[in-house]
Amino acid sequence: MxxxxxxxxxxxxxxxxxxxxxxxxxxxxxxxxxxxxxxxxxxxxxxxxxxxxxxxxxxxxxxxxxxxxxxxxxxxxxxWKTGPLILPQDPYERARVRFWANFIDQHLIPSTRKVWSTTGEEQEKAKEEIMEKLRILEEGLKTTNHENDNLGLLQILLVTLFGSYKVYEEVLGMKILVPENTPLLYSCVTRLNKLPLVKEVCPPHDKMVALVNVYRQKLLKSSTN
Amino acid sequence: MxxxxxxxxxxxxxxxxxxxxxxxxxxxxxxxxxxxxxxxxxxxxxxxxxxxxxxxxxxxxxxxxxxxxxxxxxxxxxxWKTGPLILPQDPYERARVRFWANFIDQHLIPSTRKVWSTTGEEQEKAKEEIMEKLRILEEGLKTTNHENDNLGLLQILLVTLFGSYKVYEEVLGMKILVPENTPLLYSCVTRLNKLPLVKEVCPPHDKMVALVNVYRQKLLKSSTN
Structure with missing residues (x-):
């Protein structure tokens, strides 16, 4: 190099x-x-x-x-101007993508943290909060270009955050990303999960389950201390 | 139009x-x-x-x-490609400006809210927290272009947030933006405050004092309820 x-x-x-x-x-x-x-x-x-x-x-x-x-x-x-664009070129489309990226980072992710650090009723409430925010995001996605396998900024955020949704299901015992609640998000993530580049970057299921279990125990311990 | x-x-x-x-x-x-x-x-x-x-x-x-x-x-x-640039053109300079803009919005502003909603010792602690964050921002500003009257993104954020620092002093009875703590920030804000465009946009001192007093009473009331 x-x-x-x-x-x-x-x-x-x-x-x-x-x-x-x-x-x-x-x-x-x-x-x-x-x-x-x-x-x-x-x-x-x-x-x-x-x-x-x-x-x-x-x-x-x-x-x-x-x-x-x-x-x-x-x-x-x-x-790096070569290779696919991560953000669209049109200023208005860029603003839309930035808006939903901020929504994911500032509103959705804080809710996902809650579901990992709680149990019982409190966790059920946190789950509902995430699912409501996912519905808002689903509505937003309809206004952006989401129907192909293009890995733009929002697709990168979605697949790295929810690509391992089956890990969530195994460790938390609850389904969060489901087609009944957010069909568009579900089909987007499952489609992106099949891309070779995504498979290269995202750790395999079993490794993630082990890691996430450690993370959950740590969060539960610190929230009861 | x-x-x-x-x-x-x-x-x-x-x-x-x-x-x-x-x-x-x-x-x-x-x-x-x-x-x-x-x-x-x-x-x-x-x-x-x-x-x-x-x-x-x-x-x-x-x-x-x-x-x-x-x-x-x-x-x-x-x-709008005509008129002065708000962000620099160089990708690295843009990243620096975006970093400090996020620091202001996600770290500094939450601390300034605290100083408005507290009194006594708690308020003194909040003031120290802001002043520490201002020192971090001061160090950061040294790495960006700050020495002229150019109204770029960071200058816009600074002057709309701290341009009325004398209002803070009058309503809170404490000095936050002072040359002894952050000489660069202080001289930047006082210099920008003199620009005609800034004077056009920022409300006059007395009006701000009246508004901010109402804001402070509302915050104090809600924090003691």
Whole structure:
């Protein structure tokens, strides 16, 4: 790899935010290296290059750091003009996609966190909250281009967040992404899940179940402490 | 105004988010109309065009709605190519600006809300939290272009949020934006405050004091209920 085009992705295994970036780099056909971060012992580069949040994903392009997954995705799209577009070209379509990306990050993801850190009635309430937000997102998706296998920004977000919906079902014992509630989202995610690039980036079911079980136990423990 | 270029801004008086959009439209020299929203009795257009959040600012361009202030600012910059640029052209500089814009919206503004809804020790703690975040932002600003009177995205955010820092001092009885803590931010805001466009958009001191006093009493009442 030529020094003038060196791309390094700092990530953790199974971080859906990092998967977004990995998927975008592969969609564009960009050569890159990984640094697998241990969050209990972060690399000096992560601390140096992302001193404000100290989080993955972090992209280092020719020694210049870019952090926060949505910002990295826009950076990738604006820097590498070859390969498929991640955002549409039309300003109005771009605004629509950014609106729903923000909805996912600022409204949907906080609700999904609740379902992992609760049990019983509280968890049932959190599930209803997610399903209501998924219905809102479903309505929104109807106004964007969603009917093909194009991996744009929203498709990247959806498949890295809900591609492992069967893992949710196994670990939580509840169905969240179902065709009866959100037919469009369900068919979109199941269709995208079959793409070779997606299979390359998203960890296999059994590994995810094991990881997610650890995550759930940790969240339950910290919420009862 | 030709029908094919009709721009309507739904706003409320003294919403700093709406001021961002108003300032951006004026920087670009775009002709537009206002709708002043009464948040206790929102217009049918606001409910129809922003059904998810039902919030101002809302921009309606030739009948097409765009909401959320940062998304609207990018839309304006991408749609009207004439006039000064709001975001830099270089992808890396754009990523830096987006990073600090997100920091302001997701980390700094939640802290400023705390200082308005508390008193005594709790308020003192909230003030310290803001001042610490301002120091982080000050360090960040050093890496962006901040030394001229160019009204770019970050300058728009800073002057609409902290331009009325003297109102904060009068109503809260505490100084938050001071040259001893953040010399760069202080000089940036005081310099931008003198620009004619900024004076046009930001309400005068006395009106802000009256409005902000009502806001503070409402927050204090709801936090003690």
């Amino acid at each position: 030529a020094e003038e085009n060196k791309v390094i992705l700092h990530k953790t295994y199974a971080s859906s935010y990092a998967m977004r970036v990995e998927l975008a780099l592969k969609i564009k056909g960009i050569q890159f290296e990984y640094v697998d971060e241990d969050l209990s012992n972060k690399s000096p580069e992560l601390l140096k290059y992302n001193p404000v949040h100290k989080k993955v994903p972090l992209l280092v392009h020719n020694g210049k750091p870019v952090s926060e997954s949505l910002i990295i995705l826009e950076y990738i799209d604006e820097t | 030709a029908e094919e270029n009709k721009v309507i801004l739904h706003k409320t008086y003294a919403s700093s988010y709406a001021m961002r959009v108003e300032l951006a439209l004026k920087i670009k020299g775009i002709q537009f109309e206002y709708v002043d929203e009464d948040l206790s009795n929102k217009s049918p257009e606001l409910l129809k065009y922003n059904p998810v959040h039902k919030k101002v600012p809302l921009l309606v361009h030739n009948g097409k709605p765009v909401s959320e202030s940062l998304i609207i600012l990018e839309y304006i910059d991408e749609t």
